[in-house]
Amino acid sequence: VEWPVALSSDIALLQYTSGTTGRPKGALLTHSSLLASLHQGQQVLGRTIEMGCQILCPLPMQHIMGVTNFLLCVTKRGCLVLTSINNLMEHPEILEQPYDAMLGIPLLYDQLLKKTNDLKTSKTLKLFLCGGGPISLSLHKEWYAQTGHFIIEGYGLSEASPLIAATPPNRVKIGTS
Numbered sequence: 001v002e003w004p005v006a007l008s009s010d011i012a013l014l015q016y017t018s019g020t021t022g023r024p025k026g027a028l029l030t031h032s033s034l035l036a037s038l039h040q041g042q043q044v045l046g047r048t049i050e051m052g053c054q055i056l057c058p059l060p061m062q063h064i065m066g067v068t069n070f071l072l073c074v075t076k077r078g079c080l081v082l083t084s085i086n087n088l089m090e091h092p093e094i095l096e097q098p099y100d101a102m103l104g105i106p107l108l109y110d111q112l113l114k115k116t117n118d119l120k121t122s123k124t125l126k127l128f129l130c131g132g133g134p135i136s137l138s139l140h141k142e143w144y145a146q147t148g149h150f151i152i153e154g155y156g157l158s159e160a161s162p163l164i165a166a167t168p169p170n171r172v173k174i175g176t177s
Contacts, residue, residue: 008032015064017158033161038071044166045072048127049101053078056095056102056125058088064162065131065154069103089115096120101127106135109143109151119146127169131156140174153177 006012013029042049049055053076059066061082073080081099085108088094092115095102102125109130112119128143131154143151152169155177156162165177 006031008035013067015067015158016062017064019158027159029158029161034068034071037068037156037161037163038075041068041072041163041166042075044163044168045127046168046170048169049076049078051076051078053100054081054098055079056081056083056088056097056099058083058085058108059103059105060084063132064156064158065103065129068162069129088112092116092119095125096122098122098124100124101129103129103131104151105132106130106139107133109135110139113139113142113146121147121149125149128152129154131162135175137175150174 008031010031011028012031012034015027015029016024017027018024049072053073055069055073055078057066057069057080061067070080083094089111092112099122126149128149128151130151135151135153140151150172152167152172153176154163154166156164167173167177
């Protein structure tokens, strides 16, 4: 079989989004833009995400944050554990499993806190990543009070493959990315 040669400028993914305008559109993401975003994420997260990591992903895989964190897991020879937001809300004890990180959106973190007054997470689950919108100061404070860990806020756009900026876990400044 003669496999096609993929150039870095070739389109790798057609990512559907309506985030910036509210109107659905397909964003054409190239191999190089996805790799650049992945490299930036690796630099920001540093040694926080280790080889063989297990990342809990309650986000749908059509969400760009799920896609890019899947790529991060591949580079770390890790495992992206898929669940749904509804399943996590019905079974918050999932957070007691030995995951290393969790992906989420602000509403998910907020609803998890409202679901229980005593949110329990495993000792290994120390990295809570968030995208899809800004996190309120009160949510930051409540999450830290319940878990002892900050939510790492990121900013991006599907059109940017997606990461533009993120808070380094060792230098958290609440309210910024």
